[in-house]
Amino acid sequence: MVLRAQRPMSSLIRMLGTYRWSLVVVALIFVVKDSSLWLLPVITSKVIDAVVAGGPVSTIAVLGLIGGLLLVQVYPLHVLFTRVYMGVVRNLAAGLRNALTARLQSLSIGYHGRTSASVIQSKVVRDVENIELMFSQIGNPLGSAIVVFTGAVVTTAITVPQFLPVFALAIPCGIAVWWILRRRSQLRNEVFRRQMEHFSRRVGEMATLMPITRAHGLEDVAIDRVALSAEGVRRDGLSLDMVNGHFGALSWVVMQLLALGCLIGAGVLSVLHWVPITVGQVVLLSTYFTTLTGTVLTVLSFMPVVSRGRESVKSLAEVLEEPDLEQNAGKREVDDVLGSFELHDVVVNYGDNSPNALDGVTLSVQPGETVAFVGSSGSGKSTLINMLLGFVRPTSGRVLLDGQDMQDLDLRTARRRVSVVPQESVLFEGSIRENVAYGLSHVGDDDIRDALREANAWELVTSLPDGWDTVVGERGARLSGGQRQRISIARAIIRDPRVLVLDEATSALDAQSEQAVQEALERLMRGRTTLVVAHRLSTVMHADRIVVLERGRIVEVGTHEQLVQAGGRYAKLWDLQFR
Structure with a gap:
């Protein structure tokens, strides 16, 4: 039309x-x-x-x-x-x-x-x-x-x-x-x-x-x-x-x-x-x-x-007539995702004479690996994640998913094997059950129940008068932040993703809610490629690798222990938060 x-x-x-x-x-x-x-x-x-x-x-x-x-x-x-x-x-x-x-x-x-x-x-x-x-x-x-x-x-x-x-x-x-x-x-x-x-x-x-x-x-x-x-x-x-x-x-x-x-x-x-x-x-x-x-x-x-x-x-x-489309039509569909990513000299620039959001980034992520991205505000973390999800296309350089150039793929089909848990969980005005099974027609009651248990949300559901038929309100307003986050995790679990993106998933929670959510996330992360964005470094200590970004460039890569011992940018951030 x-x-x-x-x-x-x-x-x-x-x-x-x-x-x-x-x-x-x-x-x-x-x-x-x-x-x-x-x-x-x-x-x-x-x-x-x-x-x-x-x-x-x-x-x-x-x-x-x-x-x-x-x-x-x-x-x-x-x-x-x-x-x-x-x-x-x-x-x-x-x-x-x-x-x-x-x-x-x-x-x-x-x-x-x-x-x-x-x-x-x-x-x-x-x-x-x-x-x-x-x-x-x-x-x-x-x-x-x-x-x-x-x-x-x-x-x-x-x-x-x-x-x-x-x-x-x-x-x-x-x-x-x-x-x-x-x-x-x-x-x-x-x-x-x-x-x-x-x-x-x-x-x-x-x-x-x-x-x-x-x-x-x-x-x-x-x-x-x-x-x-x-x-x-x-x-x-x-x-x-x-x-x-x-x-x-x-x-x-x-x-x-x-x-x-x-x-x-x-x-x-x-x-x-x-x-x-x-x-x-x-x-x-x-x-x-x-x-x-x-x-x-x-x-x-x-x-x-x-x-x-x-x-x-x-x-x-x-x-x-808006031309700013995510170009997917006619491109190769993705039947399955293993979860490996390769970035080769990637540059992202949003125009308007602004500096590069990403500047010559080269990185490899292996299937099943947990990689955390840290850095100050504006360092390029969100741009990097959005590029790996295909929301942002590189101005130059290449991004490969399982060895295939993402420019050639219909990324809508790839994202069916990806789940995102954001800082602020987005729920629609429906029941808990409808929110967990959002977009899925083949899941049964047992699948939903198992997902809620894995997300540490089953106790919440059973405590409500209407159980999982409880309407959560617009944007989940009738639930607390921790409760919304656990429902969001259950929604991710039931999709059995190969790639998991955690974008400040626990930063807005109190200590008790954070512990319950963190336990659920640890179960969700097992065996999956996990990309973590965090400001609170305590949430990324156990990542396989931590990538430190500054002004769109990778300045450090290593485990928590390696980066602390190196005394570089990560160590300074760690000292600011914990010493």
Whole structure:
């Protein structure tokens, strides 16, 4: 599913081509359903002429019956129209949301690191909803306008062809009004959309920082930050409303002047006998033009909705056209992982004239080996781990997984044999059982129970009233840090990974929780390649090797004892923490 920010509406219309046969059915429904809008004025004019002529009554009765049938058929056909047309709209919206989700899963970790989760949520929810709203609101009026215009023009051409030029004025006048204000409308919609994204970001920050805000008594600061952004939404929203107000008022005045002109013109021509028009035809022409201008006015009134929808399409295109992808498509899939890594003169640079995050790193990790990475903040530990996971691609150099260049591999398939236990465990709002078995359909109760026991979490589960069916809350808010971490470890254990990444896995825990988690981690690490990132050196003392990083370079490699005896950078860090 492709949207283009430069041509948002045309790309959206191309997407509708997927549902062309449903839209053909919709068009056929409209031809019949809205025939009453242009046939009833014909019936009205003939009834008036029959009355003026003095009958017969049978003619009036037949015309009444035909009019009644035209009205009654609207109900079932409108229900059918709603079913078919809104089915297309809902399918389109679902397709957009699915396409966005798939694209977001393909974008790099770097993209997600610099893009607010609240903004992404706004695009998936609000912007797609705007597109749904646009199609749902304009579908029926636009279809009616086309049917009425066609029927009115054909009937007028047959009965009073002299008035065709007058009818032809309605469309260009409507287009002229739209053209005059379209640039201002598009600009205001874009500014308002950006302001709403900024507001969503502020609200997301407020929710995330709530514990910090409360802990430091900064409620007023948080309120002021959100209020400042809300003021921007109010200001830009009002500016957009004013543009839409000008558009609506100008459209109404122009259309009503045209309708009045048509009525007066038809009356004058009939009285002066310049054109052979009956009283009924005067009513017919006036009704047609009033209906036509009213329909055009209705369509024009939805132009602000269309402008908002157009801006939402551009917003979605920003994601769907984002080039910062994690390139996996078409690459070789990985059936199994042994757990060996080789880095050859690897350089990573994030651009923007920044220094290299990794600078000439060469390292080999053997299957089943536990390697710890330590160093000061900004030394390159996280970049190195992210590169081994394939989240970051080297600017130069090579990274091999089991002897294969990772540039040639579909790393999504490799990561199925990798588990990550981060510093802050991420749980979703579901049960403990659902969190442990996340993404796995083949695991049974015994597997989940064994994983929880291995993670030192079974006692926690049995102490809860609902056991493993206990809902943990958003991001696991109903559990303590140590409890969340043990659930996270159980989730890693049940996957039986070949590579384990521990990213500060115990640094945020109290002593008692750390002991329980550390015991679980030691069981999890057995026989697996384990990559450990740590600031607390006590957690990496028993690693097979410790790699010390500074400014993106490896400055020392060895066991704990070797590095302490060497008296280098590691020894200084050790002294700072324990002496």
